[in-house]
Amino acid sequence: MVTNMSDEDEEIILSELPDEDLVPQMHDDLYDGLKDEVVEGVNILLERGWTPYRILTEALVGGMKIVGEDFRDGILFVPEVLLAANSMKAGMSILKPLLVETGAPRVGKMVIGTVKGDIHDIGKNLVSMMMEGAGFEVVDLGINNPVENYLEALDTEQPDILGMSALLTTTMPYMKVVIDAMVEKGVRDDYIVLVGGAPLNEEFGRAIGADAYCRDAAVAVETAKTLVGRKHNQMHA
Amino acid sequence: MQIDDDRLTEHGLDAAAGQGRVLLLACGALAHEILALKRANGWAHMDLTCLPANLHLYPEKIPAAVEAAVEKHRAAYAQIFVVYADCGTGGLLQAKCAELGVGMLEGPHCYSFFEGNATFAAHAEEEFSAFYLTDFLVKQFDAFVWKPMGLDRHPELRDMYFGNYTKLVYLAQTEDPALDARARDCAGRLGLAYERRFTGYGDLAAELARIG
Numbered sequence: 001m002v003t004n005m006s007d008e009d010e011e012i013i014l015s016e017l018p019d020e021d022l023v024p025q026m027h028d029d030l031y032d033g034l035k036d037e038v039v040e041g042v043n044i045l046l047e048r049g050w051t052p053y054r055i056l057t058e059a060l061v062g063g064m065k066i067v068g069e070d071f072r073d074g075i076l077f078v079p080e081v082l083l084a085a086n087s088m089k090a091g092m093s094i095l096k097p098l099l100v101e102t103g104a105p106r107v108g109k110m111v112i113g114t115v116k117g118d119i120h121d122i123g124k125n126l127v128s129m130m131m132e133g134a135g136f137e138v139v140d141l142g143i144n145n146p147v148e149n150y151l152e153a154l155d156t157e158q159p160d161i162l163g164m165s166a167l168l169t170t171t172m173p174y175m176k177v178v179i180d181a182m183v184e185k186g187v188r189d190d191y192i193v194l195v196g197g198a199p200l201n202e203e204f205g206r207a208i209g210a211d212a213y214c215r216d217a218a219v220a221v222e223t224a225k226t227l228v229g230r231k232h233n234q235m236h237a
Numbered sequence: 238m239q240i241d242d243d244r245l246t247e248h249g250l251d252a253a254a255g256q257g258r259v260l261l262l263a264c265g266a267l268a269h270e271i272l273a274l275k276r277a278n279g280w281a282h283m284d285l286t287c288l289p290a291n292l293h294l295y296p297e298k299i300p301a302a303v304e305a306a307v308e309k310h311r312a313a314y315a316q317i318f319v320v321y322a323d324c325g326t327g328g329l330l331q332a333k334c335a336e337l338g339v340g341m342l343e344g345p346h347c348y349s350f351f352e353g354n355a356t357f358a359a360h361a362e363e364e365f366s367a368f369y370l371t372d373f374l375v376k377q378f379d380a381f382v383w384k385p386m387g388l389d390r391h392p393e394l395r396d397m398y399f400g401n402y403t404k405l406v407y408l409a410q411t412e413d414p415a416l417d418a419r420a421r422d423c424a425g426r427l428g429l430a431y432e433r434r435f436t437g438y439g440d441l442a443a444e445l446a447r448i449g
Contacts, residue, residue, distance in 0.1 A: 079391055082391075083394070118365065201327055
């Protein structure tokens, strides 16, 4: 298979590229949402003996990081991010079973879901994918979750982090219902609570008692890493 | 006055002639409805100016745009009323209006106050998988939905955006069979069931009538 470079109009044969050129090319293909090329790149690197974890972090997460930065800077927009995410997802679907077999560092565990009355999951799915890419185990509760779903998942999954998402002004207050229920149950401080969604802001996150508001998937990953690291340090102090 | 919808989307409307005591500072998506209410009720004391409706694509920009417009027009009017709902600003527009000392509409979105905020809220729990359009949004469907979501270039993304929705509800402000047909077509393009509900101007009429 070949990739067409629009600026030079030259055909690139991925399998002929050395590793140091193939990885940046995969970043470009991910950026352009070229799913088939990303999948091909993953398979080539596997054939060359790369570990699944190295492919995930260097080729896929590295590429998605550029996408995230350009989205934040207003260079890329939601449709392009979704196409890139679909490409990464396709690459990850090859790597996931291999990661289980070969082992990969586990940073922590997260339960995540969109709140009751809200069916929007694009942002949540991006966060889930990027968290998995960063080495977190993610339990995704899907959309329209009442407080009971969250509490039950916290109980059974015992994650480090609870993530909640909402896209609507009318549904975002439900996050406070969940946090209040955690307080009432005496388990609020057992978990890191991260919230996100288009109409939210830092002030809202603070007001409802979350640990942090995350404005995008990249921020969610960085915040999760920092807070989980801090929590583990406290536990071992 | 004939107003071009594309212009309302991209540029808004500057119809503040400085003749009224009250300035309605509105979203471009509401221009037709406000002008219709002004005509029907003889509200000559109100002038209208509109910000571009496509600010809704970046709700975080709405409070600053409203603030700039209030400052621009404040000296010429005894009262300014902001004809926006929360519109995805997460309470920031309300906070900005309070800071500026100007009133604004109640409700989360235009489709809520057109239907009536109380009615809309009452069925919100049963209807959260509905995607709403108003007259303006039906007419500007491509500008507000199809193109910004990239569906013109990447139709394969449709189900990522709309896979969890079950129906499109057209909340109609006017009786217009042509718009009904267009709204039905929008539903088909999104792969959703279709329902039309006539609302008239809902809470918008009552709210504007209360302005002195």
